[in-house]
Amino acid sequence: MSNVWTGEGPRRRRASDKLRVTIVSGIVVLMEFYLRPSLVEGRGMPDFLLLALLLLCLRLSPGAAALAGLVVGLVLDILSPARFGANMLAHVLLGSGAAWGRAVFFADNLAVNSGVFFVGTGVRNLLVLGLSGSALARLGLEATLWGPLQGFTTAMVGVVVVLLFREWLAIRIER
């Protein structure tokens, strides 16, 4: 046939990449709502929903990432309605921030991804607590103990997910 480049190949590849990332995110969401509650409970447990959001947002534009953050925040506001809207605001800011950071600063490798998972969890927790009207001492405890603990466990699970699905997520492991 013709040798003229029509752009069909890359476009199809981009669509399949999005499908793969969506499938991985879907598996992580299932882990959040079935695997984690059926195994263990308590503070500091990995947040699979946040992990799925960050995996998505690192591959989306800031606007689309904000929309994803809004949906995840709404789900969390419905399931844990301590202060309606706090999770939505926090996740919109976090999602768009992660997407913007990915476009401007972040390299696409395992260490940076795990760092994003760790910092993202801590920042999300502080934002939600701050928007829910928590006392300063409670924010301090979150910043020094629970936030880093949950960030660590989330980052560890994130590393495992990235290693398992590295081909699908197109992340460079060796660097």
Place this chain on the structure above:
Amino acid sequence: MRDFGGRDAAGGGLLLLVACLLVALAAYALPRPIAGDVVAAIRRTFLRPVVALQERAERDRTSRFRLGEIQAERDSLALQLLADSALRSENAQLRAMLAIRPRPTPRWTPVEILHQTTPTDARALLVGSGSDEGLARFQPVITPTGLLGYIWSVGPRAAAVLTWMHPDWRASAVTGDGAVMGILAPVTVGSSGHALLELRGVALRDSLPLGTLVFTSGLGGVYPRMLPVGRVSGVTADPLGYERRYLVSPFANPATASHALVLTEPVDPRIATVPAVDSAP
């Protein structure tokens, strides 16, 4: 032709981001009753499968890891019932002699608590039962150790519980001997950020020793009388100096509770029900 990968796309993304922020801000500014209705409506429609899945997971975890603990609790309860049977029989005879009517037995519904990973989870808990099981707003929620909170919003298959850790939570309280009354409110103590309760409004003439048990007083019509809440663990200063304030360590921990009981029957028959608007003169 539009440039979808260039400035137009960036502008569209910015517009989407601003729109999302505006929606989130509008949700944040919603009054609490409207927010409760929105939460219940979405939970009973779009998120119903999610709640059902999590409830199933909670049941699996209980049967997998907590069976031994539950059997031990059941055995302890059976022993205690046996030990108390003579006392209950004597009490019934005395009531019959004095023509006192039997104490009403509260009706309750057991619920499973579905914890989330958000940092505010302990303030508002999701439970896997709803109006289909007889739950309604403002019903008290207790654990075997003490008071947890009350039902804040309810749907057919799930409900949200506002716990004593929530900044808006309050309860009227009384000491075990009925001598000292006050209002309980959550506080964060010291630099550790530990969540406790504060007994406010205690008269200056009253003083409570450490370890005094604190119960609900029954005033207000939400909680019945004498539900155990906690134990006095310290004294705080009233900034105005008009009252005494005491720290109370609650018995129930919302962050670790896995099961609870919702009192579904009108808990105190002496509390008059407010007549409906139509029947008012």
